[in-house]
Amino acid sequence: MPSVKIYDTTLRDGTQAEGISLSCEDKIKIAQRLDKMGFHYIEGGWPGSNPKDADFFWRIRSYSFKNARLAAFGSTRRAKLAAESDDNVKALLASGVRCATIFGKTWDLHVTKSLGTTLAENLAMIRDTVSYLKSHGLEVFFDAEHFFDGYKANPAYALAALEAAAEGGADTLVLCDTNGGSLPLEIKEIVEVAVQRLSIPIGIHAHNDGELAVANTIMAVQSGASQAQGTVNGYGERCGNANLCSVIPNLYLKLGIDTIPRENLAHLVEMSHYVSEVANLSPDARQPYVGISAFAHKGGVHVSALLKEPKTYEHIEPELVGNHRRVLISELSGMSNLLYKYKEMNLGFDRQGPEGKRILAEIKELENQGFQFEGSEGSFELLMRKAQDNYTEPFSLEALRLLVEMKENNPAYAEAIIKIRVGDQVVHTAAEGNGPVNALDHALRKALKDFYPNIGSMHLNDYKVRVLDEKDGTGASVRVHIETGDGQNSWGTVGVSQNIIEASWQALADSIAYGLLKGEKTNLESSSEKSAAGE
Structure with missing residues (x-):
């Protein structure tokens, strides 16, 4: 060679x-x-x-x-x-x-x-x-x-x-x-x-x-x-x-x-992201081979073909360079996209049943309202799991009140008062923050920490607000995207409303619920591995 x-x-x-x-x-x-x-x-x-x-x-x-x-x-x-x-x-x-x-x-x-x-x-x-x-x-x-x-x-x-x-x-x-x-x-x-x-x-x-x-x-x-x-x-x-x-x-x-050792080619994505991290730059999602979008598929026709033969829309196997295939969900999605995601999450799915058509219709309606699930896999997976009979929400909102006080020459003060139901118990608590969303985040975590101790490992990495239909001025709908991580993984969630607090709550509640779900799956996988090892 x-x-x-x-x-x-x-x-x-x-x-x-x-x-x-x-x-x-x-x-x-x-x-x-x-x-x-x-x-x-x-x-x-x-x-x-x-x-x-x-x-x-x-x-x-x-x-x-x-x-x-x-x-x-x-x-x-x-x-x-x-x-x-x-x-x-x-x-x-x-x-x-x-x-x-x-x-x-x-x-x-x-x-x-x-x-x-x-x-x-x-x-x-x-x-x-x-x-x-x-x-x-x-x-x-x-x-x-x-x-x-x-x-x-x-x-x-x-x-x-x-x-x-x-x-x-x-x-x-x-x-x-x-x-x-x-x-x-x-x-x-x-x-x-x-x-x-x-x-x-x-x-x-x-x-x-x-x-x-x-x-x-x-x-x-x-x-x-x-x-x-x-x-x-x-x-x-x-x-x-x-x-x-x-x-x-x-x-x-x-x-x-021949260039670098063949076995090191599978670490190309890892190296690319490492250098980006040290340089304090965000990785380019659309970079060939190593970007997260390099093997991302959105169109239903593409995904349908991929399920039959990956070579139809991929020029190499993503794993060769340390990348992986991603199937996106949007208004362009078809039944094949849903089928792929259900398999990815190990959920049962009847392609001919009404469930898939109903979820697909719901996704397209939500996207029409301004929701975007491409970078919000947390919200999307919760949407799919809620359609299953065996899904139990980890918590639900009973009531929420936010107080914001501003005084001249003083920083703004925010307090969130929240009532949360976990199972048959109701928790009523309050917390302060440097803004209404920050106070809401603190109050929610405070209410849940005794029920879910691992919530302490979850941290908000990014919070973005996008105004939809700018012509509506201050009455326009907004889309809130939250990126959350636990030190090992990160996930995105989304919320949309004409009220920025409601949109923030949707994204924030999903981020915590999905983090708890991931924690449960990790614990189950760990227990299974230990059992298989005879521990």
């Missing part, structure tokens, strides 16, 4: 994305995760550009890596200055790494306009810097900056820059589509020229300004490149870099090209 080395630059190029700032500790965590994933190279940063990166390389020395080589990034020596006297080059050596990636100009426009030097001096800068680093025993990659634009403008000079790096002893020549505007067939033609012209391995570093970074990376590999550079989730400057979460499965699953 042919193979391609994966070179990750999330810790350097990825941090140049708007909205991303990683601490030194963050970078260490991500580097360890990427090494565990089996990446071949991890670019830690530019030690000559800022103290944070220099600190990273100092601290990372105390960590061992099983799979990856750590690379430091830098530039060629400055014009008319010896490599050994250049502070940037000295910082690369001081970083303690055994692999350095240096970038140099290959577009004559940049040489004369940006660097303000001669074309001959630029070639000497490339050759000298590579040679100097090689003389100190480093593995050296040359990032040919703006190579594709440079080649289109002056092919002879762009290739001469590669030859200068080769003469200096570079181990790999990485062709960079720095402006991200090249097309796949252009990449193919130019990479093939470089591969034929030079005997040194070729790499690819693509940016995504034309939404083609992944396609261009795949095309470069098919044209002879043996190293693929990119970032996790495609993070990077402007529109980002080639997304390794797409590059890796495309190479492995579509082209049969």
